[in-house]
Amino acid sequence: xxxxxxxxxxxxxxxxxxxxxxxxxxxxxxxxxxxxxxxxxxxxxxxxxxxxxxxxxxxxxxxxxxxxxxxxxxxxxxxxxxxxxxxxxxxxxxxxxxxxxxxxxxxxxxxxxxxxxxxxxxxxxxxxxxxxxxxxxxxxxxxxxxxxxxxxxxxxxxxxxxxxxxxxxxxxxxxxxxxxxxxxxxxxxxxxxxxxxxxxxxxxxxxxxxxxxxxxxxxxxxxxxxxxxxxxxxxxxxxxxxxxxxxxxxxxxxxxxxxxxxxxxxxxxxxxxxxxxxxxxxxxxxxxxxxxxxxxxxxxxxxxxxxxxxxxxxxxxxxxxxxxxxxxxxxxxxxxxxxxxxxxxxxxxxxxxxxxxxxxxxxxxxxxxxxxxxxxxxxxxxxxxxxxxxxxxxxxxxxxxxxxxxxxxxxxxxxxxxxxxxxxxxxxxxxxxxxxxxxxxxxxxxxxxxxxxxxxxxxxxxxxxxxxxxxxxxxxxxxxxxxxxxxxxxxxxxxxxxxxxxxxxxxxxxxxxxxxxxxxxxxxxxxxxxxxxxxxxxxxxxxxxxxxxxxxxxxxxxxxxxxxxxxxxxxxxxxxxxxxxxxxxxxxxxxxxxxxxxxxxxxxxxxxxxxxxxxxxxxxxxxxxxxxxxxxxxxxxxxxxxxxxxxxxxxxxxxxxxxxxxxxxxxxxxxxx
Amino acid sequence: xxxxxxxxxxxxxxxxxxxxxxxxxxxxxxxxxxxxxxxxxxxxxxxxxxxxxxxxxxxxxxxxxxxxxxxxxxxxxxxxxxxxxxxxxxxxxxxxxxxxxxxxxxxxxxxxxxxxxxxxxxxxxxxxxxxxxxxxxxxxxxxxxxxxxx
Numbered sequence: 001x002x003x004x005x006x007x008x009x010x011x012x013x014x015x016x017x018x019x020x021x022x023x024x025x026x027x028x029x030x031x032x033x034x035x036x037x038x039x040x041x042x043x044x045x046x047x048x049x050x051x052x053x054x055x056x057x058x059x060x061x062x063x064x065x066x067x068x069x070x071x072x073x074x075x076x077x078x079x080x081x082x083x084x085x086x087x088x089x090x091x092x093x094x095x096x097x098x099x100x101x102x103x104x105x106x107x108x109x110x111x112x113x114x115x116x117x118x119x120x121x122x123x124x125x126x127x128x129x130x131x132x133x134x135x136x137x138x139x140x141x142x143x144x145x146x147x148x149x150x151x152x153x154x155x156x157x158x159x160x161x162x163x164x165x166x167x168x169x170x171x172x173x174x175x176x177x178x179x180x181x182x183x184x185x186x187x188x189x190x191x192x193x194x195x196x197x198x199x200x201x202x203x204x205x206x207x208x209x210x211x212x213x214x215x216x217x218x219x220x221x222x223x224x225x226x227x228x229x230x231x232x233x234x235x236x237x238x239x240x241x242x243x244x245x246x247x248x249x250x251x252x253x254x255x256x257x258x259x260x261x262x263x264x265x266x267x268x269x270x271x272x273x274x275x276x277x278x279x280x281x282x283x284x285x286x287x288x289x290x291x292x293x294x295x296x297x298x299x300x301x302x303x304x305x306x307x308x309x310x311x312x313x314x315x316x317x318x319x320x321x322x323x324x325x326x327x328x329x330x331x332x333x334x335x336x337x338x339x340x341x342x343x344x345x346x347x348x349x350x351x352x353x354x355x356x357x358x359x360x361x362x363x364x365x366x367x368x369x370x371x372x373x374x375x376x377x378x379x380x381x382x383x384x385x386x387x388x389x390x391x392x393x394x395x396x397x398x399x400x401x402x403x404x405x406x407x408x409x410x411x412x413x414x415x416x417x418x419x420x421x422x423x424x425x426x427x428x429x430x431x432x433x434x435x436x437x438x439x440x441x442x443x444x445x446x447x448x449x450x451x452x453x454x455x456x457x458x459x460x461x462x463x464x465x466x467x468x469x470x471x472x473x474x475x476x477x478x479x480x481x482x483x484x485x486x487x488x489x490x491x492x493x494x495x496x497x498x499x500x501x502x503x504x505x506x507x508x509x510x511x512x513x514x515x516x517x518x519x520x521x522x523x524x525x526x527x528x529x530x531x532x533x534x535x536x537x538x539x540x541x542x543x544x545x546x547x548x549x550x551x552x553x554x555x556x557x558x559x560x561x562x563x564x565x566x567x568x569x570x571x572x573x574x575x576x577x578x579x580x581x582x583x584x585x586x587x588x589x590x591x592x593x594x595x596x597x598x599x600x601x602x603x604x605x606x607x608x609x610x611x612x613x614x615x616x617x618x619x620x621x622x623x624x625x626x627x628x629x630x631x632x633x634x635x636x637x638x639x640x641x642x643x644x645x646x647x648x649x650x651x652x653x654x655x656x657x658x659x660x661x662x663x664x665x666x667x668x669x670x671x672x673x
Numbered sequence: 674x675x676x677x678x679x680x681x682x683x684x685x686x687x688x689x690x691x692x693x694x695x696x697x698x699x700x701x702x703x704x705x706x707x708x709x710x711x712x713x714x715x716x717x718x719x720x721x722x723x724x725x726x727x728x729x730x731x732x733x734x735x736x737x738x739x740x741x742x743x744x745x746x747x748x749x750x751x752x753x754x755x756x757x758x759x760x761x762x763x764x765x766x767x768x769x770x771x772x773x774x775x776x777x778x779x780x781x782x783x784x785x786x787x788x789x790x791x792x793x794x795x796x797x798x799x800x801x802x803x804x805x806x807x808x809x810x811x812x813x814x815x816x817x818x819x820x821x822x823x
Contacts, residue, residue: 167765239761348679360684364691371695376706386706388725390776393698397691404687525760589765608762611737618762 002067002146005055008048009096009144012103013136015045019129023122035122039110042125045132046107049100053087056096056145060086066157068147069093075163077554077583082164085174089164091298092145094177098294099135101178101185106132109189117206120196127192131291134320142312166556166582166590172232180225180252184290186218187259191287194280195328198335208266208279213643219263220639222256227632238591238606240523240620242628245394250373251293254366258286261362268355272417273342277332278359280339284328289366291321296373347419354412361401361408368397399452403459406514409507410463413470431469436462453521460511460518467504474501498644505638512631519601519624529614535566539621541603542566546574548615556580556590561607561615565596577607577617599626704776709748712779719779726753726785730792732769746775746785756780757787767792 019041026034056069060083065071073086073093088094106128113121139145148155167173193207229252230242243249262282268275295317332339345352371378372389379387414428436458443454475489484492494501526538535544543563550559560578564571575594582588596603601623608616704723712719712726728746735744742757755775757763767773767790777787 238765345676345680347676348683353676353680356680357683357687360687364688368691368695372699375699375703387703388706389699390702390704393695393702396698396701397695400694401691527760589768591762591765606762618760 001055001064002059002148005052005059006140006144006146008052008055009136009140009146012045012048012052013133013140015041015048016129016133016136019045020126020133023125023129027122035125038122038125039114042103042106042110042129045136046103049096049103049136052146053096053100056093057084057087060084063161064157065159065161066148066155067145068149069145071149071158071161073162073164075161078163078169079555081174082169085168086164088177088181089168092139092143092147094181095135095139095143095298096145097178098181098185099132099139101181102128102132102135102188105186105189109192113210117196117210120193120200120202120206123196123199124192127195128188131188134316138313138316142316163555163582163588166580166588167236170232170236172228173236176225176228176232179221179228183218183220183222183225184252184255184293186214186221187255187283187286187290189214189218190262190283194283195331198280198331198338201335201338205269208269212266215259215263215266216639216642219256219259220636222252222259223635223639224632226252226256227628227635231629231632234625235593235595238593238618240525240593240604240622242625245369245372245391247373248297250369250394251296254370255286255289255293257362257366257369258282258289261359261366262286264355265359268352272352274345274352276339276341277336280332282359284325284332288321288325288328291317291324295321349415349420349422349425351412351415351417351420354408354415358405358408358412361404365398365401368401369394372397402514402517403452403455406456406459406463406511409510410459410466413504413507414466429466432462432465435465450521453518456514456518460515463507463511467508470504471501494641495644495647497648498646499642502638502641502644505641506635507638509631509634509638512627512634516624516626516628516631519622519627522623524621525619527608527616527618529611529616531614536617536619538603538619539601540567541621543605543617543619545615545617548610549576554583556582559607561605561617563594563605563617565603573603575603575605577605579607579609597626599630600624602626706774709746709751709753712753713751720781723776723778724785725774725776726755727772727774728753730767730769730771730773735769746773753785754783755785755787757790759788761789763790764792 019038022034022038022041026032026036026038058064059067059070060074061080063070063074063076069090069092070086073089074083078086082089086093088097106125109128110121110125113124117124149158150156190207190211193211196202197207226249229249233244234240234242262279265275265279265282269279295314298313298317345356347353372393376386376388379385410432411429416424439461440454440458443457448454471490471493472486474493475486478484478492479486479489482489482492494505524539526536528536530536530545532545532547535542537543543565546562546564548559548561551557558578558580560576563575563577565573565575573596575596577594578592580590580592582590591606591608593604593606595605601621602625604620604622606618606620608618610616702723704725706725706727707715709726709728712724726746728748731745731747731752735742737743742763744755744757745752746755747753757775771792773790773792775785775787776789776791777785780786
C-alpha cells in the first residue's frame with residue numbers, strides 16, 4: 001500500500017516532467033498532439049496524487065503504525081476528524097497537501113482552457129508543471145510521507161503513535177492550513193498566465209481578464225487562512241494575542257500584502273492601461289513570496305514558536321527560488337517593449353496617484369516585515385551575530401502604515417480619475433472629516449489619550465462615512481428613477497456594479513478589523529492565585545472560583561476551574577477555563593481558555609494550574625476584539641459580492657475620461673484638460 | 674513631468690519617515706541570540722544588551738511561586754538561573770527537558786530576568802534531520818516536575 005502511494009508520487013513526478021517538455025516542445029515544433037498529450041499528463045498526475053493522498057489518509061485513519069508519518073502524528077485515542085487533519089499535521093503530509101492542491105488547480109486550469117488561449121496555454125502548463133515537479137521531487141525523495149519504520153530490513157510497526165500536537169487539535173487549526181494553502185498555491189495561476197503572456201508577447205490584458213477571478217478567490221482564501229490562524233492563536237495559545245509578528249505569521253502575511261497591492265493596481269491596468277510592468281512584478285513577487293513563505297515555514301531557517309522541524313529542504317527551495325527569480329526578471333526586462341504604459345500620471349490629486357500611494361505603502365510594509373523577519377539571518381551573515389527584532393519594531397513601522405492605508409481607503413475611491421480639484425474634494429470629504437473630528441472630540445472628552453487609538457477611531461469614522469455616502473448617493477439616484485425604497489435600491493446598486501460595491505464592503509470589513517485592533521490599546525490583565533470561593537475583581541467584573549472539576553477521556557485527562565462572573569452583584573455567566581493532559585507521547589499539556597465574547601469586550605480566562613490548593617487564574621479584558629472576527633465575516637461577504645457578475649457590463653474605453661459612464665456614481669469627473 | 678516630481682517628493686518623504694521609524698525600531702528592540710555557553714563568554718557586555726538565551730530547561734529545576742517561575746537553562750554542563758515574571762502564561766510546551774529561548778536581560782545578581790519564554794518539545798513532534806522517530810519506550814521518561822497533576 002505504502003509502495004503504491006510512493007509509486008504514484010514517482011509516476012506523478014514523471015508525468016509532470018513530461019508535461020513540461022511536451023508542451024514546450026509541442027509549442028516550439030508546432031505539434032498540437034504533443035501539447036494535447038502534455039495537458040492529459042497534467043490530468044494524469046492529478047489523478048495519481050489524489051490516489052497517493054487517499055492512501056495516506058487511509059493509513060492515518062486505520063492507524064497503520066508501520067508508517068513513520070502515521071506513527072508520529074496519530075494515535076488510537078484521537079477523534080476521527082483529527083486523524084484526517086493529521087494529513088497536514090506534519091512536514092511530509094503538508095507538503096503532499098500543497099502539491100495535491102497545486103495539481104487540482106493545474107488540472108482545473110487545463111480543463112477550463114482546453115479550447116481557449118491555444119497560443120499561451122502550453123507555456124501556462126509548463127510554468128505550472130515546473131513548480132509541480134519541484135514539490136513532487138520534495139515528497140518523492142527527501143520527505144516522503146510513505147516512509148516505513150524499519151529495524152534492519154524488517155518493517156516494524158509500533159503499538160501506538162505519538163498523536164497530533166494538542167495545540168493543533170482545535171477546529172480552526174484543522175482548517176487553517178488547507179485554507180492558507182488554497183490561497184497561496186492558487187496564486188501560481190495568475191503567475192503562470194502572466195508568464196504565458198510575457199513569453200508569447202501577447203499585448204497586456206488577456207491574462208488579467210482571465211485571472212481576475214482566480215486572483216480574488218485566492219486572495220479570499222489567503223485572508224481566511226490568516227484570520228483563522230489569528231483566531232486560533234487568540235483562542236488556543238492562552239495569552240489572548242492574535243498576532244505576534246512571529247516569522248511564520250509574517251511569512252503568511254507577506255504574499256497577502258503584495259496580492260492586495262496587485263488587486264488594486266490591476267484596476268489601473270484594466271481602466272487606464274498603466275502600470276503593466278509593475279503588475280508583472282507584483283504578481284511574480286506574490287508567487288515568490290508564497291514559495292518563500294512555504295520555505296520559511298518548512299525549513300526552520302528562522303526559528304519560530306510554530307516549532308516546525310529543521311529539515312534538509314532549505315537548499316532545494318533556495319535553488320528553485322533563485323532560478324525562478326532570475327528567469328522572471330530576465331523575461332520581464334526582455335519584454336519591456338510590450339508593456340508600455342498607455343497613459344500618464346496627470347496630477348498628484350487623482351485616483352491614479354492614490355493607487356500608486358496605496359501600492360507604495362503596501363510594499364513598504366511588506367519590505368519592513370520581510371526585513372524584520374530575516375534580520376537574524378541578515379545580521380548573522382554581516383556581523384556574525386544573530387540579532388532579532390521584536391514585535392515593537394513591527395508595530396512601530398506598521399501601525400503608521402496601517403493608519404495611512406486606512407486614510408487611503410476612505411480617500412481613494414472618491415477622488416476622480418486623472419485629476420481632482422480641491423473644490424470637489426472639499427465637497428466629498430466635508431462630512432466624513434467632520435464625523436472623524438467630532439468622534440475624536442467625544443473620545444477625548446471620555447478621557448482617551450492614546451494618540452494612535454484616537455487617530456484610528458477618527459479614521460474609521462471618516463472611512464465609514466465616505467462609504468455610507470457612496471451607497472446612499474447611488475441608491476438615491478436609483479430610487480428616484482425606479483421608486484424602490486432605499487434598501488432595495490442599495491441592493492440594486494450593488495448588483496449593477498458588484499466589483500465596486502463589493503469592494504466597498506471589503507473596505508468596511510477592514511475598518512471593522514481596525515476597530516478591533518485598536519481595542520488592544522485598552523487591554524487589562526491580572527494574574528492571581530485564588531482559593532475556592534474567593535472573589536477578585538477585574539474591570540467591572542467580579543470573579544469567583546467556585547470549584548475545580550476533573551475528568552478523563554481516552555485522548556486526555558482534564559481539570560477545569562468553574563469561575564462565576566458577577567457584575568453589579570449579579571451573576572451573569574460561568575466560565576470554565578481548562579487544563580488538559582494528553583495521554584499520548586510524553587504527556588503533552590494544553591490549556592483551553594474560556595472566553596465570554598461580547599462586542600464591546602471579551603472576558604478571557606486562562607487556568608494556569610494549582611498551587612498550594614489555590615487556583616492560578618490569568619484574567620484578561622480585551623476590548624473590541626470581537627470586531628476583528630465580525631470584520632472577517634464581512635470580508636468574506638464582500639469578496640463574494642465582488643465575485644457575482646455585474647448586472648450591467650461597463651465597457652471602459654481605455655485612456656478616455658473615466659467616471660462619467662451612466663449609472664456609475666463617481667464623484668463628478670473633471671472633464672477636459 | 675511635474676506630477677511625477679511631486680509624486681517623487683511625497684514618496685521620498687513617506688519612505689524617509691518609515692525608514693526613520695524602522696531604524697529607531699531596530700536599535701530599540703534588537704536582541705542578541707546566544708546559547709548558554711556563548712552567554713558565559715560575553716563578559717560585561719552581557720548586562721547591557723537585550724538577549725535571547727537558548728538552552729534546555731533543566732529537569733527538576735522548575736519552581737513556581739505566584740506568577741514567578743524560576744528554572745535553570747542548561748547547555749551540556751553549563752547552567753544559567755532564569756527568573757520569569759510576567760503576566761503572560763508560559764507556553765504549554767514549557768517543561769523540564771524542553772528546548773527553550775528566554776527573552777530578557779542579564780541581571781547583576783547573575784540571574785537572567787526573562788519577560789518572554791518560547792519553548793518547544795521539537796523531538797516529540799518532528800524528528801531532527803538525520804534523526805528518525807523513535808518508538809515510545811526508547812525515549813526519555815515523561816518529565817514530571819511541572820504542573821502535570823491531572
